Amino acid sequence: MSSPRPLDSSPRPLDTRRALALALAAGAALALAAAPAAGASRTLTLEGWHDRALAFSGDRLVWTEAATVRVDPRRIAGSPAGARRFDYYRAETFQARLDRRSRRFAGPAEAPVAVRTSIARMGSGSLTPTGDGGFVTVPRSLRFAAPVIWCCDRDGIESVIASDGREGAPLALAGFASDGTVTYLTLSAGVLSASAAAAADPGGTRRVLGTLGAAAPGLVGADGGVAAWVDPAAPTTLRLAAVGPAGIGPLAPVPLPGPAIRLWVSGPKLTAVAVRAGAGVQVLRVDAVRSSARRVWSGRSLPRVAVGGGTIAIADGRRVLASRGSRPARRVSTVRRRVDAVGVDGRRIAWVERGRRKGARVGVVRIGRLR
Amino acid sequence: MRAALLALAVLLAAAAGASAAPIVSLQDDDLVNLGGPGLERRLDALAATGTRATRVDVLWRQVAPTRPRDARDPADPAYDWSRYDQIVRGLAARGIATVLDFYFTPAWASRSGETNAAPRPADGARFAGAIARRYSGAFRDAAGVLLPEVRRIEIWNEPNLPGFWMPQCARGRRGREALVSPRRYAALLAASYRQVKAANPRAIVIGGVAGPAGRSPRTCPKDGRAAVGSLDFARLVADEGPPLDAWSMHLYPIGAPLQAFFVPSWSTVPRVVRQVDRLRPGAPIHVTETGYHTSYNRFHRYFVSEAQQAAWVDETVAAAARNPRVGLVTWFNFQDNPRWTGGLLRADGSRKPSYDRFAAQAAANPPPPGWGP
Numbered sequence: 001m002s003s004p005r006p007l008d009s010s011p012r013p014l015d016t017r018r019a020l021a022l023a024l025a026a027g028a029a030l031a032l033a034a035a036p037a038a039g040a041s042r043t044l045t046l047e048g049w050h051d052r053a054l055a056f057s058g059d060r061l062v063w064t065e066a067a068t069v070r071v072d073p074r075r076i077a078g079s080p081a082g083a084r085r086f087d088y089y090r091a092e093t094f095q096a097r098l099d100r101r102s103r104r105f106a107g108p109a110e111a112p113v114a115v116r117t118s119i120a121r122m123g124s125g126s127l128t129p130t131g132d133g134g135f136v137t138v139p140r141s142l143r144f145a146a147p148v149i150w151c152c153d154r155d156g157i158e159s160v161i162a163s164d165g166r167e168g169a170p171l172a173l174a175g176f177a178s179d180g181t182v183t184y185l186t187l188s189a190g191v192l193s194a195s196a197a198a199a200a201d202p203g204g205t206r207r208v209l210g211t212l213g214a215a216a217p218g219l220v221g222a223d224g225g226v227a228a229w230v231d232p233a234a235p236t237t238l239r240l241a242a243v244g245p246a247g248i249g250p251l252a253p254v255p256l257p258g259p260a261i262r263l264w265v266s267g268p269k270l271t272a273v274a275v276r277a278g279a280g281v282q283v284l285r286v287d288a289v290r291s292s293a294r295r296v297w298s299g300r301s302l303p304r305v306a307v308g309g310g311t312i313a314i315a316d317g318r319r320v321l322a323s324r325g326s327r328p329a330r331r332v333s334t335v336r337r338r339v340d341a342v343g344v345d346g347r348r349i350a351w352v353e354r355g356r357r358k359g360a361r362v363g364v365v366r367i368g369r370l371r
Numbered sequence: 372m373r374a375a376l377l378a379l380a381v382l383l384a385a386a387a388g389a390s391a392a393p394i395v396s397l398q399d400d401d402l403v404n405l406g407g408p409g410l411e412r413r414l415d416a417l418a419a420t421g422t423r424a425t426r427v428d429v430l431w432r433q434v435a436p437t438r439p440r441d442a443r444d445p446a447d448p449a450y451d452w453s454r455y456d457q458i459v460r461g462l463a464a465r466g467i468a469t470v471l472d473f474y475f476t477p478a479w480a481s482r483s484g485e486t487n488a489a490p491r492p493a494d495g496a497r498f499a500g501a502i503a504r505r506y507s508g509a510f511r512d513a514a515g516v517l518l519p520e521v522r523r524i525e526i527w528n529e530p531n532l533p534g535f536w537m538p539q540c541a542r543g544r545r546g547r548e549a550l551v552s553p554r555r556y557a558a559l560l561a562a563s564y565r566q567v568k569a570a571n572p573r574a575i576v577i578g579g580v581a582g583p584a585g586r587s588p589r590t591c592p593k594d595g596r597a598a599v600g601s602l603d604f605a606r607l608v609a610d611e612g613p614p615l616d617a618w619s620m621h622l623y624p625i626g627a628p629l630q631a632f633f634v635p636s637w638s639t640v641p642r643v644v645r646q647v648d649r650l651r652p653g654a655p656i657h658v659t660e661t662g663y664h665t666s667y668n669r670f671h672r673y674f675v676s677e678a679q680q681a682a683w684v685d686e687t688v689a690a691a692a693r694n695p696r697v698g699l700v701t702w703f704n705f706q707d708n709p710r711w712t713g714g715l716l717r718a719d720g721s722r723k724p725s726y727d728r729f730a731a732q733a734a735a736n737p738p739p740p741g742w743g744p
Contacts, residue, residue, distance in 0.1 A: 071625075071626065071632075071633075073632060076632075076633075078634075079632050080632050080638040080639060080641075083630075083632040083638060084630060086626050086627070086630045086631075088625060088626060088673070114672050115667050115672060116625065116672050116673040116674070117667075117673065117674050117675065118625075118626065118627070118673075118675045118676075118679060119674075119675060119676045119679065144676060145666075146667075147666070147667040149667075149669075157669065158669050159669070160667060160668055160669050160709075163666040163667040163668065163712070164666060165664075165665035165666030165674065165676070165677055165712060165717075166677065166717070167676070167677055167678065
């Protein structure tokens with residue numbers, strides 16, 4: 001047996017390494033976040049037309065941005081001779097504080113989460129707000145197990161709920177937080193499972209809650225104690241289950257009018273599903289209690305969709321729409337350029353509109369109110 | 372004439388170094404958390420990788436929780452070396468050469484009370500001298516048993532980063548801002564050099580130990596908490612001219628070892644060499660930490676696949692071998708833990724593919740006979 005560890009009561013060397021890495025990471029995050037325009041502005045300008053997921057959480061707008069970073073020595077001063085271009089991949093989640101009326105950005109964007117890898121491209125994936133400014137983010141990757149990250153503790157530090165580097169590790173797809181616990185869904189060999197861990201101490205309390213059933217990436221969502229998924233072998237049926245620290249409780253399946261292509265979950269009461277309908281697409285609001293689905297929008301191709309606060313927000317080209325209750329989506333705004341991402345929480349809506357500044361691609365974030 | 376001689380010395384040193392491949396070593400930072408049979412098992416596991424060189428962090432606060440009356444005397448009753456004696460003996464018994472670095476300022480030597488407070492150079496140097504004396508090969512422990520010699524003493528760990536050294540910068544009179552850590556570190560290095568050499572003239576003093584930071588801050592935060600870029604750090608330390616025998620730095624590149632070119636990475640080592648040559652022409656450059664993480668952790672956000680990590684063990688050695696001044700490459704760390712996922716072993720103890728690649732590289736690149744243990 002090993003002798004008592006005298007360092008247990010004082011910071012271990014790893015703690016100091018942690019501090020340094022943290023400082024570096026925070027510095028890097030702030031440096032990256034420096035790009036968006038800061039403070040007291042109606043809009044926020046972001047670099048590039050990247051894949052983004054957007055949500056409101058308390059007094060903050062949060063978004064995950066996924067992109068390929070092309071490291072080109074010709075564009076970096078002081079690059080050594082003979083250096084060659086290479087790529088790596090990032091998925092970063094930003095926060096920007098809003099003013100009291102949520103009409104303006106009250107501070108600069110900061111990136112408490114910055115996932116960087118050389119393995120493969122990531123997508124913005126699942127971003128579930130916690131309502132207090134925080135979120136649970138799961139970048140999307142089909143090639144490796146992307147991490148599940150909860151943000152943040154009092155010091156603004158994120159907690160890594162799951163990050164499995166083994167080849168063939170289960171793919172993390174979605175997660176949400178409630179009562180200090182993060183519940184997340186993983187897919188292994190086509191089978192969806194739910195696990196839970198304490199947000200503040202993920203290493204100490206992680207446990208598998210159970211198996212949900214067959215599923216595929218893109219057709220999985222979870223929030224507010226509900227998991228939703230579609231079995232690729234039965235694409236016209238939405239499956240729902242109550243998931244939480246107490247375990248799993250299956251709910252009645254919901255028949256869909258066509259094969260599902262994407263789904264979104266917000267809280268226990270709101271699930272939206274996009275289905276194929278002939279040559280087009282429909283977005284449906286699912287009523288889990290009545291086991292029914294009602295169409296709120298239809299169009300030719302899959303729009304950008306977000307759910308929150310009982311509302312479904314849809315960005316279809318240059319049009320931004322919202323659907324509350326069982327009503328069809330109504331126009332909120334028609335903007336000058338294509339909208340790449342949308343977020344909603346019932347009374348507020350935000351979107352990222354494509355733009356150009358000095359010839360470079362930018363995303364312009366705008367905030368609106370729903371009446 | 373002086374410049375020509377300097378260039379000649381550098382060329383000769385480079386030519387001499389070119390014949391030697393870098394030594395491949397491995398650090399296990401859990402060693403200092405273990406004791407008794409657990410430590411012996413861990414040392415066996417480390418030796419089983421085939422590494423014949425390692426680096427051990429001596430935690431000053433742990434060894435000297437109270438101020439010694441004679442800090443240069445390793446037999447001072449305020450010192451508790453028991454853990455390190457067992458580690459150093461265990462490593463020597465297994466034929467593993469050791470580099471000892473030290474940091475973690477004790478409360479009595481810390482202005483702020485924090486472990487990362489920059490020490491008074493005299494205090495830090497006396498401790499460096501005590502380490503060198505205790506492990507000079509001529510010192511007997513309380514039981515009268517001779518302790519092994521450790522010839523390589525690295526002065527501090529990552530003094531350019533706020534996690535290990537504070538403050539990094541300061542605002543002076545008239546609001547002038549300055550990077551203060553290089554100068555204060557240079558003072559510690561100079562004082563330590565004298566103390567170490569006095570304790571063991573054969574000892575080799577390694578300075579720098581610069582952590583992986585790219586750019587220095589343009590403005591100094593009020594609390595002085597910033598990171599000084601490792602190139603700037605080398606330049607500013609060189610401006611102070613402290614004596615040293617070797618320079619060390621830490622590299623955690625974004626991108627493959629042969630591709631990466633952000634500062635600091637393998638391709639930017641020659642820029643460090645130019646600064647080190649101002650201090651001691653031809654001095655070796657030791658990379659006393661490098662590696663790649665295989666999953667995301669909040670303390671190190673860039674990661675690669677296990678297959679990439681394995682391939683990049685080989686590529687790391689290849690990148691190091693491109694620069695004949697690089698004398699030592701230390702992979703950090705032996706095993707994953709929730710805070711650091713760059714190990715050769717996973718947290719559950721199973722081997723990653725990198726384990727075998729490291730073992731092959733360690734076998735192919737052992738220390739030369741003069742290195743010890």
